[in-house]
Amino acid sequence: MSDERRFPRWVYGTGSEPDARFSLANERTFLAWIRTSLALLAGGVALEALELPVQPDLRFAAALVLVSVGLLAPVLAWVGWARAERAVRLRSSLPAPSAFGLLVLGVCLAGGLVLVGLVVG
Template sequence: MSTTDRWPSRVYAEGEEPDYRFSLANERTFLAWLRTTLALIAAGVAVDVLDLGVSEAFTRGLSATLLGLGAVCPVLAFWRWAASERAMRRNEPLPPLGAAAVLITGVVLLAVAVLAVVAVT
């Protein structure tokens, strides 16, 4: 199988094959992001289903935010995997954290908001 037959071809058509250990590490990172996606979605569903003793509006907003972050996470994961794989194939430095920092910031802000609401109630 040639590298241009592999999907996504825009990633594999460039540069040379990197050491397989680096590609596997990149894939493990991608899978970790997918686990994060599942955790965000599960948390969003749990917040909506469980009675947390806070207002309905807060519960719905928190649930929607968690589900939204869970929807964005796999897109960011794929983008990050592809950018890192291309960089390794081109023998370039790995890309910066970039858009993933937005997801991380969102999760931290959600945690702060939940702690503030729980402390008040």
């Protein structure tokens, strides 16, 4: 397939075709972020749907955090995939990960809310 027909053009229209192993590794990383996103979404839904002994307002807040991070993760994963793919095509250094902080902060915040909700509830 020619680079003119591949999306996004700002990625595939740059540089030269890399070794397929690098592109496939980048794709696997993207798919791992998608699986993580699905787990966050499922966790947020389950937290609110199940009758857990957690203070209701804190349970809802934790579920909201998990669902929000789960919705944002695929967007950040796609941006990260595109940045890495572009760097590989240009044979330049890989960009630093940009979404790890959000994931860590969101999971810690949700876990803290559940913990406090268990103690209070």
